[in-house]
Every structure is written in C-alpha cells, then in structure tokens.
Amino acid sequence: MRESGFVGLIQVVFRCAQAGFGSTRAWAVVATMLLLVALPVALVAGLIWLLV
Numbered sequence: 001m002r003e004s005g006f007v008g009l010i011q012v013v014f015r016c017a018q019a020g021f022g023s024t025r026a027w028a029v030v031a032t033m034l035l036l037v038a039l040p041v042a043l044v045a046g047l048i049w050l051l052v
Contacts, residue, residue, distance in 0.1 A: 010030055010033070010034075013028050013029060013030055013033055014027075014029070014030050015038040017030070
C-alpha cells in the first residue's frame with residue numbers, strides 16, 4: 001500500500017528516478033529534493049528563532 005502525503009511524494013519521485021536513471025541516481029534525486037525542502041524550512045525556523 002502506498003503512503004500518502006510527503007512520504008508518498010518521495011516514493012513517487014524515487015520510483016520515477018529509479019526507472020529513468022537507476023537506483024544510485026534515484027537516491028541522489030531524493031536527497032536533493034529533501035535538501036531543497038529542508039533549506040527553506042530551516043531558514044524560516046532560524047528567522048523565527050532570531051526574532052523571538
């Protein structure tokens with residue numbers, strides 16, 4: 001059974017990347033996507049921490 005939400009999105013991206021590039025490149029794509037999502041979250045959290 002497939003997960004829903006963010007975990008499901010990661011699964012879909014991994015499967016698509018794996019089908020097109022192979023397993024190693026798929027992990028790199030997922031890691032890059034996670035970093036791109038985590039960076040703005042960390043910046044906003046840091047900004048809130050500095051302001052409070």
